[in-house]
Amino acid sequence: MKPPGARHSLSLKRLLLLWLLLPQLVLWLVGGALTYRIALQYAEKGVDQSLTQSVLSLARQVKPVGSGLLIDFPRAAQDIIEQDPKDRVSYMVSSPPGSFLLGNGKLPPPQLNTIPTTGETLLYNVSMDGKPMRVALLDINYGEPASPQRMRVQVAKSLAVQQRIAAGLVTDILTPLLLLGILLSVLVYAGITRGLRPLKRLQAQLGDRRESSLSALAPIELTQAPQEVHALAGAVNHLLSAVRRSLGQEKRFLNDAAHQLRTPLAGLISQTELALAETDPQALRERLTKVLSGAQRSAHLVHQLLSLARNEADVTLQPLDAAALAREVAREWTPRALSAGVDLGYEGEESLLLDGEKLLLREALSNLLDNALLYAGPGSVVTLRVARQGPVAVIEVEDNGPGLSPDDLLHVFERFWRASALPGGCGLGLAIVHEIARRHGGSATALPVQPRGLLIRLSLPLKN
Structure with a gap:
C-alpha cells in the first residue's frame, strides 16, 4: 500500500527493463x-x-x-x-x-x-x-x-x-535478429531479476525491523551482493547507527535525570514535611532555608540536564569572534566574582575567528567560570585566556585554587562525578564543556597548575 501523497512511479525492475529493451526495439x-x-x-x-x-x-x-x-x-x-x-x-x-x-x-x-x-x-x-x-x-x-x-x-x-x-531480403535478415532479440530480452529479464535479489534481501531485512528497540537498529549484513548494494547497505547502516546513538542518548538522559532528581526531590519532600510539623519559628525558618537550598540545587540540576541534552543534538556552526565572546562572558561574571572575593581577569587575543555555535560556547565558558569561582575559593585568581596556536584556537580558564589530584584529573569530565563536597554542584558542568568541545570538532583537557591550581583548556579548530 502506498503512503498518502505518494506519486505513481515505475519500479526499479521495470525501469531497467524499459531502458534496456526499448533501445533494442528502436x-x-x-x-x-x-x-x-x-x-x-x-x-x-x-x-x-x-x-x-x-x-x-x-x-x-x-x-x-x-x-x-x-x-x-x-x-x-x-x-x-x-x-x-x-x-x-x-x-x-x-x-x-x-x-x-x-x-x-x-x-x-x-x-x-x-x-x-x-x-x-x-x-x-x-x-x-x-x-x-x-x-x-x-x-x-x-x-x-x-x-x-x-x-x-x-x-x-x-x-x-x-x-x-x-521485402524478402528484410524478412530473411530481420527474422533471425528478432529471434535473437527475444532471446536477449529473456536473458536481460533473468539477469535483472537475479541482480535485484540483494535489494529484495535488504528490503526483507529492513521490513523485519519494525520495533523501535535498539536491537532492531543493529547493522544489516549483505555478504554476497554487488558493490553498489554494499554502498547502499553502508549508508543504511550509517543511518541506523545515528538513530541508535540518538535513542541511546535519549535513554541515557532519561536514566540520568531520573537518578539525579530522585535524591533532591526526596529531600525536599522530607524537609517540607518536617517544616509543616514544626512549631518553633526559628526551627521553621531553618527548615524552609533547607527547602530553598534543595529547590535551587534541583533547578540547577534540571538546567544542566537540559543543557546536556541540547548539546548532544546536532549543531550549526557559524563564523564568530571567540575573543569578543570570551570578554563578554567575563564581564557578565565579574559581579559574581567580586561577591565571591575572586579576582577575575582576561588575557589574550583582541580578535580570533572560528566556526562555532555562539550559545553553546557561551554555555561552556559560563560552566568553566562557575566551577572556577565555586571551587577556587575567596582570595584566588581566575584568568580567562584566548590564544592562537597554529590552526587551533585555545580557550583556557585557569585558577590558583586547591586544584585536583592526578587521579581526579582522569575523571573530571565524567558525568555526575564530583571531587568536592561543596554544595552547589551536580557533576555535569565539565561534562557539558567536554561535549560542546566535541561538537565543535575540538577537545577539552584538564591540566594541573604549579604550584597549585587547575587549568581547563578547550582546543577548537580555527575558521578555514
Missing part, C-alpha cells in the same frame, strides 16, 4: 528501415541490369536494312522478355520515336527535360495504370546518310519485383 526498427532501403537500392540495380540486357536484346532483333527495318522477333525471344508471369514487362519499338512499330503496349517517353543520348541506355521511372514502372530506353540511328532515321527501343518492368525482392 534499434531493431531503425535497422529494419535501413535494411529495407539498402535492399531496395540493390534490387533496383538488379532491375536496371535486367532492363538494360532486355533492351539491348530487343534492339538486336530489329535490324536496319537500307532505309528500312528488318524485324526478326521470334516467339522464343518474346518469351525470354516475358519470362516472369508475375512480373509485368512491356516493350515497344517505335520509329521515328513515338510511332509504334512493335510491342505489347505503348510506353511513355521520358520527361521533357531529359534528352536521350543515341546509343546509350536511359533508365527512368513512370506510372502506368496507377502502378510504378521502370523503363529502359535506347535510341539507334539507321538509314542512308542522305536520309537518316532514328529508332527507339523501350522495355518497361513493374517495380513490384523490386519491392518483393527488398
